[in-house]
Each structure stands twice: as structure tokens, then as C-alpha cells.
Amino acid sequence: MSASPNAEATTMSAMTPLEAALERVGDRWSLLLVESLLEGPRRFGELRDALPAIAPNILTDRLRRLEREGIVIARPYQERPPRAEYSLTADGRDLASALRLLADWGARRGGDHEPLRHQLCGTPLEAHWYCPTCSIAVDEREAPGMQVV
Numbered sequence: 001m002s003a004s005p006n007a008e009a010t011t012m013s014a015m016t017p018l019e020a021a022l023e024r025v026g027d028r029w030s031l032l033l034v035e036s037l038l039e040g041p042r043r044f045g046e047l048r049d050a051l052p053a054i055a056p057n058i059l060t061d062r063l064r065r066l067e068r069e070g071i072v073i074a075r076p077y078q079e080r081p082p083r084a085e086y087s088l089t090a091d092g093r094d095l096a097s098a099l100r101l102l103a104d105w106g107a108r109r110g111g112d113h114e115p116l117r118h119q120l121c122g123t124p125l126e127a128h129w130y131c132p133t134c135s136i137a138v139d140e141r142e143a144p145g146m147q148v149v
């Protein structure tokens with residue numbers, strides 16, 4: 001028997017923001033698909049080539065899931081057989097920003113990849129919270145309601 005919509009809403013509201021994000025895209029293949037779409041739209045075969053270890057059925061499943069979640073949009077380019085080109089939505093591009101931070105974190109600890117660097121001077125970049133209204137960087141202590149993971 002499936003949970004009622006109210007029970008599902010209660011469960012979702014009890015989740016932390018990180019849990020809610022992971023519920024939407026919290027598996028390796030979904031995140032790697034988002035990364036592979038950073039360069040622009042790609043077709044199924046191009047995504048399969050970019051991620052050779054993913055099984056075609058898993059690729060199809062993750063693309064459908066990301067589309068349902070509003071992360072990816074599929075645009076048909078052929079009717080018979082049906083074929084689509086996939087690209088990131090605005091939400092997908094927002095997620096890509098978070099993935100860049102995660103990739104940079106991995107690069108700093110992995111040893112064999114360079115962190116993101118400022119093109120002008122070569123200094124490794126740092127991420128900071130920023131208030132667009134005040135045009136200032138915000139320290140975590142200045143945002144008391146913010147949950148730091």
C-alpha cells in the first residue's frame with residue numbers, strides 16, 4: 001500500500017535541505033549526467049559516450065528522473081524513432097554550480113587534479129556566501145538560520 005499524499009508531504013517537510021536535495025538527485029549517475037551537460041545540449045549517444053560505464057537502461061532512467069525533477073529538459077529532434085536532445089534547465093544550471101564546488105573540494109583532496117584557479121593571477125578560488133541585495137560576502141556567523149552541513 002502506498003503512502004498518502006499528506007504522509008509524503010509530511011515526510012518531505014521533515015527532511016533537511018540536504019536530504020531533500022539528495023532525494024532529487026542523490027546518486028552518482030545523475031550528478032555525472034548534470035556535469036556532462038555543462039558544455040551544452042547532448043543527445044543520448046553523446047551522453048553514453050561521455051559516461052561509458054553507465055548501462056543504457058540506467059542512463060534512460062536517470063534522464064527521465066532528472067526531467068521529472070526539472071533539472072533536465074528533453075527536446076525532440078526526431079519522431080521515428082523518437083529521439084531527444086537533453087539540456088540543463090535553470091535549476092540544472094544552479095545544481096551545476098554546487099557540483100563545481102563539490103568537484104573543487106575533491107580536487108583539493110585528491111592530489112591529481114588542480115583546484116579551480118583565477119585566470120588572471122592563478123590563485124585557487126574560494127567559495128563564499130554572497131548577498132546580492134547588499135553586494136557583500138556574508139560570513140556563516142551572520143546568517144543564524146542557515147544550516148551548515
